[in-house]
Amino acid sequence: MEILKGMGLLLFTLGLFSLFSFKAPKGSKAMSGLANAAVATFLVEAIHKYISGNFLGFTFLGKVGSVSGSMGGVAAAILVPISMGVNPIYAVVAGVALGGYGILPGFIAGYIIGLIAPIFDKKLPEGLNTIIGALLIAPLARFIAMGIDPVVNATLVNIGQMISIAAQQSPLIMGFLLGGIMKVVCTSPLSSMAVTAMLGLQGLAMGIAGIACVGGSFTNGIIFKRLKLGDKSNIIAVMLEPLTQAPIVTKNPIPIYGSNILGGGLAGLSAAYFNIINNAPGTASPIPGLLAPFGFNDPKKVLIAVIFAIIGGTIGGLVGSVVFKDFAKKDYKSDKILVNGINKSNNDINNIGSKTPTEIATDTADTNVDSLNAKSNTESNAF
Structure with missing residues (x-):
């Protein structure tokens, strides 16, 4: 029952995020800003606080990681409006006013500021717009965060906790299901880093999501290679950051997403079997997903889990390249000009x-x- 509830809530949330990303004004740019904020705070915290600080004993780096992790709301309120094209001064004013709030209130406040801030540039004369805009945006941003914080904690964070509970109660089943779904999200134009940051995923569920993105990157590499979806640069790029190859991915959804479900699911099984914990939300991407678990687990266990995840992702790519070979569309336009x-x-x-x-x-x-x-x-x- 917990599995059905957890997966149902996850799919429902993904549907809402998809609507926001594709239909809301500048929604995809806002989600990109949220993903960047997660890397700037949670990834730095995971590496420097838990690895450099707690594990290796570097007190200074540990303090750097701890401070960075506490600035999620500030980072989101700055990077989201900047991604939306807002004057950086307005973005920083909104961000510094949100000290003490988490990344989700920061995201929502930053998004609203990103929509209304350009009005100051249009309606007010040069010079005066910066002063009045700064004085008005700072209290407005904090007021928005203050009002939205209880709602966020009662909805999105609660959904993330229910998914984490389901992963603890049925790790192998959730490992395959959550791993497959999150790898598809990781490859799609909808950022998996932003999704996991908004859900506040932690523990085994976040470990599954991160390791699934690592193993699934090999699925994408093999699919691109065997189905001839681009050249070597495209293959390397899709393995490191799938969002860079969105034009090819959206033109070939069946072979890529179909293979991702299998490859990500098998990689997620590896994370679930070895009980990989990741308490850094928003690190569901190949590189952050590889680095963050070292801050919360025995390094040897992480390496073994990653090896089996790579094997699972490779199997997913090989099987998918055979099953879906007739679905590949290779007529995408290359921006390159032949050397000859x-x-x-x-x-x-x-x-x-x-x-x-x-x-x-x-x-x-x-x-x-x-x-x-x-x-x-x-x-x-x-x-």
């Missing part, structure tokens, strides 16, 4: 530069005559 074409163009330019205007005109006339002769020959052959 560049060399030929350069040679033509150099040749033109060495000729007189009379010679250029003669060559052009000869080319036109050749084209007309070829056309007449083609028409006569047709008759």
